[in-house]
Every structure is written in structure tokens, then in C-alpha cells.
Amino acid sequence: MTWQFEHVTLGQRVRFGTGTAADDLAAEVARLGARRVLVISAEAVAAEVTAKIDVAALCTDVAPHVPVENAERARALAVESGADLLVSVGGGSTTGLAKAIALTTGLPIVAVPTTYAGSEATNVWGLTEAARKTTGSDDRVLPVTVVYDTTLTASLPRDLAIASGCNALAHCVDSMWAPRTDPINQALALEGMRALSRGLRTPGDREQMLYGAYLAAVAFASAGSGLHHKICHVLGGAYNLPHAETHTAVLPHVLAFNGPAVPEAAARIEEALGGGLIDLYDEVGASHVLRGVPDVREAARLVLPSVPPSNPREVTEDDLISLLTAAQNPSGAS
Missing domain, CATH: 3.40.50.1970 (Rossmann fold)
Incomplete structure (x- = not known):
């Protein structure tokens, strides 16, 4: 290479x-x-x-x-x-x-x-x-x-701490294929994922959470906003959705969409997380159900102009409709 x-x-x-x-x-x-x-x-x-x-x-x-x-x-x-x-x-x-x-x-x-x-x-x-x-x-x-x-x-309610930690994970995942991604911010992102997954699995390990969140943000600042963040920023502004919870809900679906196009990156993400993202969510009690979007077709139209051209795979309006529909009704979601 x-x-x-x-x-x-x-x-x-x-x-x-x-x-x-x-x-x-x-x-x-x-x-x-x-x-x-x-x-x-x-x-x-x-x-x-x-x-x-x-x-x-x-x-x-x-x-x-x-x-x-x-x-x-x-x-x-x-x-x-x-x-x-x-x-x-x-x-x-x-x-x-x-x-x-x-x-x-x-x-x-x-x-x-x-x-x-x-x-x-x-x-x-x-x-x-x-x-x-x-x-x-x-x-x-x-x-x-x-x-x-x-x-x-320490005073963060458990549900909010989980959502905030998963929001940090989103910085890491997006940094693996964002417009300015490079080996340095990918390394930061992967270490951030390791720390955050350890912290999420060990309630009270706030050192790992803060350390991971910082690495995640540094990676994101260098790599730029990928598909995940473009989706969540548009949804948040259009429908006044809660920031961390929206990022938490959307992340697994963006990973499922992009992952097959970049199998090496997807494998590195899984290794850093110690398993699949949905498995981690289920283990710690994170929600991968998107709420508060009244019209996925309208949302897809709003998101489409913001999609980075460098995304690992082409994104159409129909793709966004499917992704957001899956996020609203994930298989086995409660």
C-alpha cells in the first residue's frame, strides 16, 4: 500500500x-x-x-x-x-x-x-x-x-450517558470513511471505539468514556462529516430531534449501509468494538429506533443534497428512504 x-x-x-x-x-x-x-x-x-x-x-x-x-x-x-x-x-x-x-x-x-x-x-x-x-x-x-x-x-442519567457515548461512537465510525479520512484519524477513531466500548460495557468507567469521546472528536475534526452526520444534522434541524439519541438511533443503519462497500474498514470497526455494533447496543441497552421523523420521504429529500460525494457507495433518495424506514422500524426493535 x-x-x-x-x-x-x-x-x-x-x-x-x-x-x-x-x-x-x-x-x-x-x-x-x-x-x-x-x-x-x-x-x-x-x-x-x-x-x-x-x-x-x-x-x-x-x-x-x-x-x-x-x-x-x-x-x-x-x-x-x-x-x-x-x-x-x-x-x-x-x-x-x-x-x-x-x-x-x-x-x-x-x-x-x-x-x-x-x-x-x-x-x-x-x-x-x-x-x-x-x-x-x-x-x-x-x-x-x-x-x-x-x-x-457522574450525574448523567444512565440512558443519556449511553446515548451520549454512542454519539461519540458515531464520530469514530464516520471518521473511517469521511471526506478527509486518513490513516491517522482512522487510528484515533479505532482507539476511540475501543475506549468507548469498554466504558459503555462498564458503567461508571467515566475515564474511558471521556478519553474515548475526546479521541472520537479529534478524529472527526480531521476527517470531516460523513454520511451519518449529514443525515443527523439535517434531521435534527428539520424536526428538532434530540441530538445524542438521534445519532445513536441512526448509526447502526448507516454502518449497515456503508459497511459492505468497505469490508476492511467494517472489519476493523467490529474488532475495535469487540463485536457487532447491534450486539453492543443490545448489551448496554442502547436504542437503534429512530423517532420523531414524520415523513421519511421528505426527510430523504432534505438529506440528499448534503450527502458527501466521497461516501463509499452511491446514495440515492430511495436509499435514504430505505435507510430511514429501517431506522424507524428495525427488525426486533422494542
């Missing part, structure tokens, strides 16, 4: 620990010389995490898929408060709102995740307007530092 590729690794500091979030955040605020911190969070734990820094303002206007109107209000608050640093404490929607502010202001972000969403490790932003989600990439939205603290995911 002769390799020829161009790989970009995004520059970012990571602080990882258990019970260390407040100290690590304070250290980063001091290192960055920030004086006016805008905290973006709708979570009670934010008070504990930010207890050792001075907070100029708090934005709690967090909503899934980052509606444009929420972003505009948050941007206005950043200007009014004279913010020189953004600190997000929460899941993907919280990080996403911080990114929306950074996109137009250039303010740096320190992200403190409380789920396994992975947005904190990517330069990808998303905004929703009139039921249409627009995504893009811009290095201005990449958090300068991520503060991981395993205690911050």
Missing part, C-alpha cells in the same frame, strides 16, 4: 482529571490573562466549576441545535459584558452556543464538558434557523483548552 494524504491536527490544550475542574479552570483563566469571563451554562454544576474565578456575566440561553436567535442574544451579552474569555460548562448545545459567540467575536473558549458530545475538541459550528441546520468549520470556534473532569459526568 502506498499512502498519500494531508493531515491537519488542531492545536488545543487538554487538562484531564477527577475532581479537578475548578482548579484547572482557574489555572487556565490565569494563564490566558482573562479579566472578564462570560460563562455559558444552564447547569447547576457551573457554580461549583467556576467558584475559583471571577465571572463577569452568565448566559443560560442554551437550546439544542443552537437557534440563531439564541446565538444573537448571547453575542449581544458578550459585547455588553466586555467579555475577553468564554467558559462553557455543559454538553454539546452549551459548547455550540459558545462557538456561535466565538464565530463572530473571535473570543477564546475554555470548554468544560459534562457529556461525551465531543464538540469541545472540534472546530465545527452549527446554527439552526427556520428548521434548517447549517454547519461549518472555523478555527475561531475551536476551544483553546478543554477541561475534562470525570466527576462532571
